[in-house]
Amino acid sequence: MTGPVDERPGQGAPTEGAPVKGTQKIEGTQTEGGGPRRSGLRNPDKAVRGLGAGTLALEALVLLLAIQPIRVVGGDLGGAAVAAIVVLAVACVVLAGQMKRPWAWHAGTVLQGLLLLSGLLHWSLFALGVIFALVWVYALHVRRVILG
Template identity: 70%
Template sequence: MTEPPRSGLRNPRAAVRGLGAGTLALEAIVLLLGIQPIRVMGGDLSGWGIGAVIALAVSAAVLAGLMRHRWAWAAGSALQLLLLASGLLHWSLAVLGLIFGAAWWYALNVRRTILGTPPPDA
């Protein structure tokens, strides 16, 4: 007889994947919508900076679709560090890095709480 899930969810792995994917999808949307306000408010975001923001947003969207793979969680953590480092391009990107870094930390914490140690096939 198998032990029921610790969380009471029918499919805890899917719930955790949904949380991670939702966090990354929201991050991608905010990054794309943040380009124009940064430019309008007098930000010195160059073409390279805009390209970096678009690359981060596309990476977040792609990772949101790949959350079924265990390595995607590590890649999502690396993405948060890259976003924080992009604060060198504009200070508002560092603020977004802190906000989404905290949201990602929360998602990782929920994952650890619900699933315990990461399962091999997550």
Template identity: 85%
Template sequence: MTGPEQDPHTTRDPAEIPEGEPGAGPARRSGLRNPERAVRGLGAGTLSLEALVLLLAIQPIRVVGGDLGGAAIAAVVALAVAAILLAGMMRRPWAWNAGTVLQGLLILAGLLHWSLLVLGIIFALVWAYALHVRRVILG
């Protein structure tokens, strides 16, 4: 182990690695058979989980949080339905932007009840992570 080529701790630019070696070529590979499908699954799973949590949160919010009015319940149900619809449309390129808008709407629903603001912040962070993973995998 005398040169930097033989030292496993040395990082090299992928463009400098000869073709045929692992990590060769200018494009990074994720190792996934179908990275687009994997990323779509991540987005759909995130939105499905969000819809489930929103619907399951209605009763505990009403019991613990106090006055969750009809407008707030309608907003939660509408946001959950929108999340389910978007989860089914993740093949469309605009669905990722619509998912981001959905997170903003959930945060805005925090004006109706403080617990919706908390859920909105949590799911906005989860969605931001999903967008980060999408960018890393697809480039």
């Protein structure tokens, strides 16, 4: 013997062809013919811009916070190196705010090269340049995968 059947909407087993509660059918997400597959993000452009801006903002913060430890541990950090760090950090913040512009990604790549070149002023700046260049390459890879 079975109990009473609940006929209220949203209760019981879903009808055939109806989406299961909590899921959403998105047209074009997967094609059986091997066509393009969307990322599943609501706004992929905004997500990628956030990744780029976050990477640059983190880089600016690390650069500014690295000045004193480099001076204490790394030896002689001249005025030119400190000026280069401050200029690069300001450029990172400005670029982070400009990520809506398509040229900002290219400018971010140039910025990573400039940080690597600042390694001529102090070896630790080269080390930071290598680290952030690798992070930037990964961000570019994620951008290419998501946006196509």
